[in-house]
Amino acid sequence: MRVHVNGKARDVAAATLGALLRELDYEDGAIATALNQNFVRKTDRSKTPLKEGDAVEILVPRQGG
Amino acid sequence: MEADMDEDRLTIYGVALSSRLLAGTAQYPSPAILSCAIAAAKVEVATVSLRRESGGGRAGKNFWELIRELGVRVLPNTAGCRSVKEAVTTAEMAREVFGTPWIKLEVIGEEDSLQPDVFGLVEAASILAREGFQVFPYTTEDLVAAERLLAAGCEVLMPWGSPIGSGRGLNNPYALRSLRAHFPNVPIIVDAGIGAPSHAAAAMEMGFDAVLSNTAIARAGDPAKMARAFALAVEAGRIGYRAGLMHARDMAAPSTPVIGRAFSDFARA
Numbered sequence: 251m252r253v254h255v256n257g258k259a260r261d262v263a264a265a266t267l268g269a270l271l272r273e274l275d276y277e278d279g280a281i282a283t284a285l286n287q288n289f290v291r292k293t294d295r296s297k298t299p300l301k302e303g304d305a306v307e308i309l310v311p312r313q314g315g
Numbered sequence: 316m317e318a319d320m321d322e323d324r325l326t327i328y329g330v331a332l333s334s335r336l337l338a339g340t341a342q343y344p345s346p347a348i349l350s351c352a353i354a355a356a357k358v359e360v361a362t363v364s365l366r367r368e369s370g371g372g373r374a375g376k377n378f379w380e381l382i383r384e385l386g387v388r389v390l391p392n393t394a395g396c397r398s399v400k401e402a403v404t405t406a407e408m409a410r411e412v413f414g415t416p417w418i419k420l421e422v423i424g425e426e427d428s429l430q431p432d433v434f435g436l437v438e439a440a441s442i443l444a445r446e447g448f449q450v451f452p453y454t455t456e457d458l459v460a461a462e463r464l465l466a467a468g469c470e471v472l473m474p475w476g477s478p479i480g481s482g483r484g485l486n487n488p489y490a491l492r493s494l495r496a497h498f499p500n501v502p503i504i505v506d507a508g509i510g511a512p513s514h515a516a517a518a519m520e521m522g523f524d525a526v527l528s529n530t531a532i533a534r535a536g537d538p539a540k541m542a543r544a545f546a547l548a549v550e551a552g553r554i555g556y557r558a559g560l561m562h563a564r565d566m567a568a569p570s571t572p573v574i575g576r577a578f579s580d581f582a583r584a
Contacts, residue, residue, distance in 0.1 A: 256367040282408030289407035310375020314364025315339035315529035
């Protein structure tokens with residue numbers, strides 16, 4: 251299935267957002283997720299299904315002004 | 316005097332702050348220099364952001380650990396968001412990662428000036444306030460926008476001094492004074508465009524409650540030294556404001572007593 255992760259097209263096997271994070275080797279720590287511009291809570295990731303063409307954002311703490 | 320200054324705390328959303336200099340964490344030459352600058356200025360509140368990262372989240376984790384070691388209270392931003400939807404979603408993500416209801420809300424409306432879109436800002440602030448966020452809205456000096464932001468639930472305002480990163484200081488002192496005068500009891504933090512310690516002091520002398528600076532400190536030749544200069548300027552401006560500034564006048568007024576001046580009975584040639 252092809253989805254967009256942080257703006258890049260990726261072919262992935264994961265069926266849920268939680269599985270996608272594991273597949274892409276994201277640590278479970280300080281990350282936040284959104285699916286198609288909607289926030290997905292940490293506790294909801296494993297029950298959030300992915301479908302073809304979904305846009306996933308995976309954000310991390312960074313410097314800011 | 317010491318006791319008097321100790322009591323001069325700034326309270327925002329129930330949090331009492333001793334330092335009236337808030338700092339950004341971006342653009343520093345290194346994490347170590349950021350740490351030195353924060354410590355040198357005794358900064359208590361620092362802004363942070365959320366960004367994409369491809370390295371499995373490890374760089375983000377490292378940065379977050381550094382911030383936690385500094386012991387500052389974080390103020391996450393929605394920097395760069397161009398729509399209400401983007402800003403609200405980013406705020407929701409930030410609250411989960413940073414564990415704070417505080418959000419510096421930016422909804423940018425124009426590319427060259429990075430001017431806030433005050434219409435989108437008010438809408439996003441309303442949504443976030445209803446969701447339990449404590450919103451710090453990055454806004455202009457517009458009085459009506461300020462009224463709407465307060466009505467939406469904001470308990471603090473963050474007007475720009477001048478465009479982000481421009482270093483131009485207080486671009487519109489008249490409008491800033493008007494804003495201060497219209498909302499005497501609302502904490503107002505001058506954010507953006509502050510390029511020099513003197514700009515920060517000028518904002519504080521106008522009666523603003525705090526100043527937020529990033530680029531001017533981070534891009535200085537010696538950021539830690541500049542952070543200290545900003546902290547001193549903010550404190551000097553604050554004390555000067557509380558002491559009561561004299562009013563400027565057009566004509567000279569001798570400061571030394573005129574009566575008793577020697578030779579005053581001699582006719583001038």
